[in-house]
Amino acid sequence: MKDFRFKIPQNIEFGMGSLKKLPEILKENESEHVFLISDRGLEKIGVVGKIQDIIEEGGIRYTSYLDVIPNPTTDIVNEAAALYKECGATSIVALGGGSSMDVAKAVGVLANYGGSITDYEGNHKVPGPIVPMIAIPTTAGTGSEVTASAVITDETRNYKLSVFSYEILPKYAVLDPELIMTAPASIAAACGVDALIHAIEAYLSVNASPFSDAMAEKAMELIGGNLRQFVANRKNEEAASAMMAGSNFAGISFAWARLGNVHAMSHPVSAYFHVPHGVANSILLPTVLAYNALADNGRYEVIYNYIRQGNEVLNGFKPEMLVEEIKKLNADLGIPKSLSEAGVKEELIPAMAEDAMKSGNIPANPRQTNVKDIMELYRKAL
The missing domain is CATH 1.20.1090.10 (Dehydroquinate synthase-like - alpha domain)
Structure with missing residues (x-):
């Protein structure tokens, strides 16, 4: 058997209705202001509002960025990162599929280390931990809540760049099957x-x-x-x-x-x-x-x-x-x-x-x- 290594660095909550534990998780992380990243489709069907209500009922402030699109671009990342820095949030909630989580990971990198996400393209170029991130998947498919990569489209090259680093793993994941039952x-x-x-x-x-x-x-x-x-x-x-x-x-x-x-x-x-x-x-x-x-x-x-x-x-x-x-x-x-x-x-x-x-x-x-x-x-x- 060849050598191998692994670690399980994340906290994962699984179960019907587990979304209700989100305020507890945020408080455990001493987050008084959270940055919610999602998309207009989930806003339209009420999922974003549900999360916003849960955060608010927990006595926690939030700022939302909801313009994530499929195959998100470097422009989306830059726009979201600018709003994160401007609003003064201290943690990120990523709600959605792989696109929202990819943007959240990229924002987490830029918030702590600056520059452009293209500066971190490739393997293990993120110098340290990113902003604390809670991932809430609404699809059963991407696995992005437990993966060490973010894929972003660079439209200037017609190219999907990948940032791979174990530093960008979300700190928490909340897996509530109720969220995928309306797909x-x-x-x-x-x-x-x-x-x-x-x-x-x-x-x-x-x-x-x-x-x-x-x-x-x-x-x-x-x-x-x-x-x-x-x-x-x-x-x-x-x-x-x-x-x-x-x-x-x-x-x-x-x-x-x-x-x-x-x-x-x-x-x-x-x-x-x-x-x-x-x-x-x-x-x-x-x-x-x-x-x-x-x-x-x-x-x-x-x-x-x-x-x-x-x-x-x-x-x-x-x-x-x-x-x-x-x-x-x-x-x-x-x-x-x-x-x-x-x-x-x-x-x-x-x-x-x-x-x-x-x-x-x-x-x-x-x-x-x-x-x-x-x-x-x-x-x-x-």
């Missing part, structure tokens, strides 16, 4: 498959360890056994709880094992064509799994058994069975079959491939990959 079916599907991919890629990563494997396998069990039921009926409390916990465990897994070609390739797809992150990942997964099958050492069968329907006894497993099972899952959930269906154009494949190769996830992929391989994978997924 539209399409969002629940794309985010759910994204969470499953986090676990799959971490499990197949060359950096996988017994710790990350334990998290990934439990995540696959919970998500694989509940994703279809949750998309079918988001009011299903058991399925919602399983998805929320599974997404969290998948996030912990890839925080320590990294991901692979699926995520490396999906970021340029989102940057150039504005395809939602979860949708891009879901489309790419079967193609990348087929490519990585050459490197399989028995783990494909483990994954297959977590996600397949039925309990029939297998008479010999082949890696292509997993690929077909993923295709069937995507079809059941209404995920587009190809990148072309999502609006991706072939002429930008060379540029996307160059950007994908800059990702820190490429070296973690189980099969070695060069830029020509990535271009061919894009063409197959197209």
